[in-house]
Amino acid sequence: MTDVVRVISMLSKRYPQKGDMDLGNPKDTLIGVLLSARTRDSQVLKIYPDFQKAFPTFASLAASTPREIEKFISTIGLYRSKARAIHQLSQMVMEEYGGEVPGRMEDLIRLPGVGRKTANCVLSYVFGQDTICVDTHVFRIAHRLGWSKGKTPERVEADLERLTPVKWRSAINRTFVRFGREICQPQIPKCETCPVRDWCEYGKKRNIGISKKAKKHS
Numbered sequence: 001m002t003d004v005v006r007v008i009s010m011l012s013k014r015y016p017q018k019g020d021m022d023l024g025n026p027k028d029t030l031i032g033v034l035l036s037a038r039t040r041d042s043q044v045l046k047i048y049p050d051f052q053k054a055f056p057t058f059a060s061l062a063a064s065t066p067r068e069i070e071k072f073i074s075t076i077g078l079y080r081s082k083a084r085a086i087h088q089l090s091q092m093v094m095e096e097y098g099g100e101v102p103g104r105m106e107d108l109i110r111l112p113g114v115g116r117k118t119a120n121c122v123l124s125y126v127f128g129q130d131t132i133c134v135d136t137h138v139f140r141i142a143h144r145l146g147w148s149k150g151k152t153p154e155r156v157e158a159d160l161e162r163l164t165p166v167k168w169r170s171a172i173n174r175t176f177v178r179f180g181r182e183i184c185q186p187q188i189p190k191c192e193t194c195p196v197r198d199w200c201e202y203g204k205k206r207n208i209g210i211s212k213k214a215k216k217h218s
C-alpha cells in the first residue's frame with residue numbers, strides 16, 4: 001500500500017459521509033456545487049430548500065429570469081453572476097441536452113458557470129466516475145501533504161491523478177473537505193491531533209515527530 005492510498009483510506013474510514021453538495025439528483029447537485037463556489041456549503045444548504053421548491057426543474061429555471069433567481073440566492077457569494085449562470089445553464093440544458101445533466105466532462109464545461117472543479121464533482125457524485133474535484137480544501141491539503149506543488153487546480157488534479165489509483169480518486173474530495181474543516185484547517189492546521197501527520201510533509205517540518213505506526217510502515 002502506498003502512503004497516498006494509506007492516507008486516503010484512513011480518511012475514508014474517518015469520514016464515510018457523502019459530500020454535502022451531493023444533493024441526490026443531477027440537477028440539484030450541479031446547481032448546489034455551482035452555488036458553493038467561494039461560499040460555505042452550510043450557506044448553500046440553508047437556502048436550497050426554498051430555491052428547490054421555487055425551481056424544481058431546469059425547465060422552471062429556464063423559464064424564469066436571473067432577477068427572480070437572485071431573490072432566492074442573495075445570501076450566497078457572487079449571487080448575481082451565479083444567478084445569470086444558472087439561468088443560461090438551464091436554457092442550454094433544455095435546448096441542447098434534452099433537460100438532462102450531461103455526463104461527460106467536455107459537455108459539462110460548456111455550461112455557463114461550470115469549470116473543471118464543478119464538472120469533476122458532478123461526474124463523481126452523480127455519475128459515479130473516478131474523478132478528482134480540486135476545491136480549496138483539496139488544493140491546500142495536497143500541498144501540505146507534499147503530493148503536489150502545482151500552482152493551479154488543474155496541475156494539482158494532474159498530480160493527484162498520477163499518484164492515486166483509480167478506485168481511490170473520488171474519495172479525495174469527499175474526505176478532504178471534512179478533514180479540512182475539522183483538522184487541516186486553512187490558517188492553523190491541528191497537526192498535533194492529525195491522524196495522518198506521519199505521512200505529511202508539512203507535519204514533519206513542524207517537527208511534531210514520527211509515530212511508531214509510521215516507523216512500522218516505513
Ligand code: SF4
Pocket residue numbers: 141144145183184185189190191192194195196197198200201202203204
Ligand atoms: S499534519 Fe498538519 S498539515 Fe499535515 S495533513 Fe495533518 S493537519 Fe494537515
